[in-house]
Amino acid sequence: MQNDQEHSHAKARQAVIDILDYLGEDTSRQGLQETPERFLKSMVAQTVGYSQDPYRVLEKFFEEVAGYKNLIMLQNIHFESMCEHHLAPIVGNATVGYIPNGRVVGLSKLARVVDIFAKRLQIQERLTSQIGLALDEVLLPKGVGVIIRAKHNCLCTRGAYKPNANMTTTYFSGVLDTDSVKRGEFYTAAALPWGNGVHHSQ
Incomplete structure (x- = not known):
């Protein structure tokens, strides 16, 4: 169960990176290095009602x-x-x-x-x-x-x-x-x- 959650989290994190790449961003730069994790935490908080x-x-x-x-x-x-x-x-x-x-x-x-x-x-x-x-x-x-x-x-x-x-x-x-x-x-x-x-x- 934990491995499944970790795998899903990794896929979601990579999806955020892919979107940033699609927008033409350099995801390795300092300002964006923590962005995927922050975005996922924000989405979880915004949908906690489920x-x-x-x-x-x-x-x-x-x-x-x-x-x-x-x-x-x-x-x-x-x-x-x-x-x-x-x-x-x-x-x-x-x-x-x-x-x-x-x-x-x-x-x-x-x-x-x-x-x-x-x-x-x-x-x-x-x-x-x-x-x-x-x-x-x-x-x-x-x-x-x-x-x-x-x-x-x-x-x-x-x-x-x-x-x-x-x-x-x-x-x-x-x-x-x-x-x-x-x-x-x-x-x-x-x-x-x-x-x-x-x-x-x-």
């Missing part, structure tokens, strides 16, 4: 909610991901909320779920849906809402080159999908400038 299970994180929920049945929201969840098309950074913020139906989770769990899905090769549409579906499937809430706004380096620094462009995606389920009033309340709460990023509907 080795983590967001569903297990959410399974640590509480059922004693003292009758609370209104919106729970965590705003301004910073995340960093990577575009699967260009391996370019995606940097943004997520707002995640749900209307409980007897199950609630600690706020840190919402942030961790965002991070786990973000630390994979992604497109923003799928990232948004994965977060929402995980909350739906584990917490069985009355409704889930997810709003993500992010900047994509594949758009901002290359190609169409739109450095000021942001992408917004949403996911709504349950009453937040079918009830326009409740969905409007979600949008309103998401826009409020709460300094700590936490909102409990009253």
